[in-house]
Amino acid sequence: MHITVAGAGIIGLSCAYRLAGAGHDVTVVAAAPPGETTSAVAGGVLYPPVRLPDKRIVRWTAETLAVLREQEAPGVRFRRGHVLLAPGEPAPQWLPAMIDPVRDGGHLVFTTALVDTPVYLEWLLAQVVSLGVRVEHRTLASLSGLGPVVNATGSGAGVLAGDGSLVPIGGQVVHLADPGLTEFVVDETGPGATYVIPHGGHVVCGGTEEPGRAGTEPNPVVTADIVRRCRELVPALAGAEVLRSLVGLRPFRPVVRLERKGDVVHCYGHGGSGITLAWGCAADVAALVAS
Numbered sequence: 001m002h003i004t005v006a007g008a009g010i011i012g013l014s015c016a017y018r019l020a021g022a023g024h025d026v027t028v029v030a031a032a033p034p035g036e037t038t039s040a041v042a043g044g045v046l047y048p049p050v051r052l053p054d055k056r057i058v059r060w061t062a063e064t065l066a067v068l069r070e071q072e073a074p075g076v077r078f079r080r081g082h083v084l085l086a087p088g089e090p091a092p093q094w095l096p097a098m099i100d101p102v103r104d105g106g107h108l109v110f111t112t113a114l115v116d117t118p119v120y121l122e123w124l125l126a127q128v129v130s131l132g133v134r135v136e137h138r139t140l141a142s143l144s145g146l147g148p149v150v151n152a153t154g155s156g157a158g159v160l161a162g163d164g165s166l167v168p169i170g171g172q173v174v175h176l177a178d179p180g181l182t183e184f185v186v187d188e189t190g191p192g193a194t195y196v197i198p199h200g201g202h203v204v205c206g207g208t209e210e211p212g213r214a215g216t217e218p219n220p221v222v223t224a225d226i227v228r229r230c231r232e233l234v235p236a237l238a239g240a241e242v243l244r245s246l247v248g249l250r251p252f253r254p255v256v257r258l259e260r261k262g263d264v265v266h267c268y269g270h271g272g273s274g275i276t277l278a279w280g281c282a283a284d285v286a287a288l289v290a291s
């Protein structure tokens, strides 16, 4: 069957890979190439929100971890790290899906994948192309007239699917030179998380949550605040050079939309967890296309 996959972020590319692997003739159509998507801005630590909006998330997360372990792809490293929880916060339902998880008072300690997303997306694009997938760069005004299509357009899906429940939530990160950190740290005790995700050459530091943000121009005041918070959290970053600041728009929805409506399989609304959920969702998309 010929299928169009709309979107070339982590969700579109993982769906294209699964569909091409299942023998379909796939064309990816995307306004922005993988390196210019929200997916390329992500911190890239693999775990879902501490409070789960949706039970499917545990299965999707476990599937993504299993796929990444098997792929041994460039840009993916498995590292131990800490998540600091607010006092009284119960252990999240997904904790057993992590590798060697321990709850130590207010800390969760576990091993998971850290994905340097620009590197991984470039590798994944090459894999997809080697499976015969064609990639076209253009903006779709509508999903109709394309035949079978997977809607993996992230923040663009609100307009294409007429879905007012999809809200972009802006997030800024700052890349610092990596002084040789071996662990990730995420402080979830406040209203917005502060995180330090080392990828070898650089550390992704964050973050912010800005509902309704449209532009992706970094704010220097926010950059300074992120650097301050992250140096407080991880003092080894004190002298680390600030390399760049980036902003992405998380495609937030109360729950992920993964369903088939006629010719369209919708797969969007992954919010701040698209890297974590991608391979689990791609498996469900492939099953829906086959059904």
Ligand SMILES: Cc1cc2nc3c(=O)[nH]c(=O)nc-3n(C[C@H](O)[C@H](O)[C@H](O)COP(=O)(O)OP(=O)(O)OC[C@H]3O[C@@H](n4cnc5c(N)ncnc54)[C@H](O)[C@@H]3O)c2cc1C
Pocket (backbone or CB within 6 Å): 006, 007, 008, 009, 010, 011, 012, 029, 030, 031, 032, 033, 034, 037, 038, 039, 040, 041, 042, 043, 044, 045, 046, 047, 138, 139, 140, 141, 152, 153, 154, 155, 156, 157, 160, 170, 171, 172, 173, 206, 207, 247, 248, 249, 250, 251, 268, 269, 270, 271, 272, 273, 274, 275, 276, 277
């Ligand atoms: C600061 C920040 C930190 C994050 N950290 C993490 C993390 O640590 N772990 C994690 O799991 N997740 C994280 N995320 C969330 C993650 O980045 C997103 O959930 C994920 O990138 C969504 O992927 P996507 O493929 O749906 O969307 P995108 O990556 O935005 O890709 C959408 C694609 O659709 C295309 N498109 C849109 N509209 C159209 C149209 N009309 N026509 C054609 N093409 C179109 C775009 O051009 C693009 O190719 C973070 C996000 C941000 C912003």
